[in-house]
């Protein structure tokens with residue numbers, strides 16, 4: 001979540017938003033219709049979408065996992081760049097938002113590349129693990145339900161192949177990540193602990209991209 005990048009002055013934000021990505025009319029329409037909704041800032045920014053699309057292109061992703069669809073923007077940008085016969089497999093608990101997302105994917109011509117489920121993230125991920133999908137994804141984007149991010153990350157480590165990418169959103173928690181641990185809310189504490197454990201694991205390559213509300217990018221490795 002975060003439809004703009006933290007700390008960018010207005011003029012730079014507008015420059016980056018306009019130049020970051022070759023936006024199709026369907027994507028533009030989805031951004032405009034989402035901008036008037038409550039919680040519009042759940043939607044990732046154009047520049048974050050561009051980074052996700054770029055990373056998936058570089059690793060030639062074919063199967064991409066997403067937890068947290070909202071109105072469908074991040075799944076749309078991913079679906080566009082998957083290699084032939086690729087699929088985005090995604091979930092969200094909000095049935096109304098999923099209806100909006102599915103209509104947007106249809107309008108953008110990518111609906112047949114997206115398998116979407118109205119389901120809680122943990123149930124969805126456990127079902128994928130139980131149905132022999134371990135190692136079958138090239139990438140994952142975790143963007144829902146902060147208190148469960150750690151759990152989702154661990155499921156993604158099983159589902160994403162070694163060398164694949166796991167992207168975790170909202171590291172900054174709108175600045176709350178810099179508070180002392182005692183002052184953190186539960187969701188921020190989870191991001192804090194996850195970030196520290198990734199940094200402490202010499203087996204994991206990672207970086208923080210300060211886009212939107214901060215995104216962690218981890219190159220998966222089987223433990």
Ligand SMILES: C[S@@+](CC[C@H](N)C(=O)[O-])C[C@H]1O[C@@H](n2cnc3c(N)ncnc32)[C@H](O)[C@@H]1O
Pocket residue numbers: 001002042043044067068069070071072073074075091092093094097119120121122143144145
């Ligand atoms: C920040 S938004 C996702 C934004 C989306 N990636 C985009 O680019 O537009 C987070 C979404 O997570 C969903 N969500 C909240 N709790 C969830 C859960 N336990 N399992 C799955 N989805 C959940 C919310 O309904 C919301 O649509």
